[in-house]
Amino acid sequence: MQSDTQALSPDQAVCHSLSDPDSFIRPNPDKFFAREGVSPLSHAFDGKIAIHPGLGNQPLAEEEMRPALETLLETPLQGKTVAYIHVPFCQTHCLYCGFYNKHYGEDDSRVYTDALLAELAQWRDCVAVQSTPVHALYLGGGTPTALEAADLERILKAARENLPLANDCEITIEGRLANFDARKMEACLAGGANRFSLGVQSFNTEIRRSMGRLGTREDMIRGLELLMSYNQAAVIVDLIYGFPRQTMNCWLEDIAVAQSVNLDGADCYQLNVYGQTPLGKAIQQGSIPPAADAP
Ligand code: SF4
Structure with missing residues (x-):
């Protein structure tokens, strides 16, 4: 998952993969939120982020x-x-x-x-x-x-x-x-x-x-x-x-x-x-x- 969508647009990503397929297998850690080298299903992220609208708002x-x-x-x-x-x-x-x-x-x-x-x-x-x-x-x-x-x-x-x-x-x-x-x-x-x-x-x-x-x-x-x-x-x-x-x-x-x-x-x-x-x-x-x- 990219941390900075401006850094690599989907089009650029496709070109990137065609010119260097390995670059998708070993992404630049600066560009990703996910932790590497651990089970991606259980340990890739620190935790969940609450995204419900209105959280913290006052009526x-x-x-x-x-x-x-x-x-x-x-x-x-x-x-x-x-x-x-x-x-x-x-x-x-x-x-x-x-x-x-x-x-x-x-x-x-x-x-x-x-x-x-x-x-x-x-x-x-x-x-x-x-x-x-x-x-x-x-x-x-x-x-x-x-x-x-x-x-x-x-x-x-x-x-x-x-x-x-x-x-x-x-x-x-x-x-x-x-x-x-x-x-x-x-x-x-x-x-x-x-x-x-x-x-x-x-x-x-x-x-x-x-x-x-x-x-x-x-x-x-x-x-x-x-x-x-x-x-x-x-x-x-x-x-x-x-x-x-x-x-x-x-x-x-x-x-x-x-x-x-x-x-x-x-x-x-x-x-x-x-x-x-x-x-x-x-x-x-x-x-x-x-x-x-x-x-
Ligand atoms: S909105 Fe109603 S049905 Fe849905 S989880 Fe809450 S209490 Fe249950």
């Missing part, structure tokens, strides 16, 4: 919010644009999760969707929304798949009516397989969803339970097979490695199951343990064993 004071929003809405966007709709509810809180989320109550789906649709209509003509086509739309969270089927379809319809979606816009629904039934899947597909990114995290039922995840391994596989049987959208899952009590065999089994259901992809993440989460506290108190470190 705006209430009286500053509207002026800041109005400035953003009147600022044209450039290049390819992504629209992200945040759905802040989760039916349960996973032990390791540090994201903001709100417990899901019975009326929340309808009330939230009504408010969202009103705001989409209110801002549809502003400069930021109309300045350039939207090439990707995400419903993220939280758990968008917690919403009722009719509300998922209403949101996707309103997004198509109010946002300038490009003809080839990728429309992704993020969520969980628990409580994502055929009616909800069909509502998303009817609304134009062409990609699902689902947090499975682990297929292992015991690990799932110990981390507060809903559903069993069999539920996960059944849900994925059902979603893929429509053959209308890409299906991707998130998997996490490094859970407490997750042995290497458990992890290899997770990968094997993901492969066996012929997914379009799997994103693999190392578990982050944050001190303020229930998992962080349980590990500090010794009621749950530590998570794996990077090596």
Whole structure:
């Protein structure tokens, strides 16, 4: 990995390799972050860098919010644009999760969707929304798949009516397989969803339970097979490695199951343990064993 992308552009890199193929096998250490001479999978880097947006930021004071929003809405966007709709509810809180989320109550789906649709209509003509086509739309969270089927379809319809979606816009629904039934899947597909990114995290039922995840391994596989049987959208899952009590065999089994259901992809993440989460506290108190470190 290059530490200075200005130092060697991709074009230069190709020429470099053609003229001296060995130069890629023995790179100049000054140009790379990675440590050489050690196992690249486990010891090439000192550690992870947190990259979540907003880390270290402070919320705006209430009286500053509207002026800041109005400035953003009147600022044209450039290049390819992504629209992200945040759905802040989760039916349960996973032990390791540090994201903001709100417990899901019975009326929340309808009330939230009504408010969202009103705001989409209110801002549809502003400069930021109309300045350039939207090439990707995400419903993220939280758990968008917690919403009722009719509300998922209403949101996707309103997004198509109010946002300038490009003809080839990728429309992704993020969520969980628990409580994502055929009616909800069909509502998303009817609304134009062409990609699902689902947090499975682990297929292992015991690990799932110990981390507060809903559903069993069999539920996960059944849900994925059902979603893929429509053959209308890409299906991707998130998997996490490094859970407490997750042995290497458990992890290899997770990968094997993901492969066996012929997914379009799997994103693999190392578990982050944050001190303020229930998992962080349980590990500090010794009621749950530590998570794996990077090596
Ligand atoms: S479903 Fe996702 S957002 Fe919700 S608590 Fe679990 S990890 Fe966090």
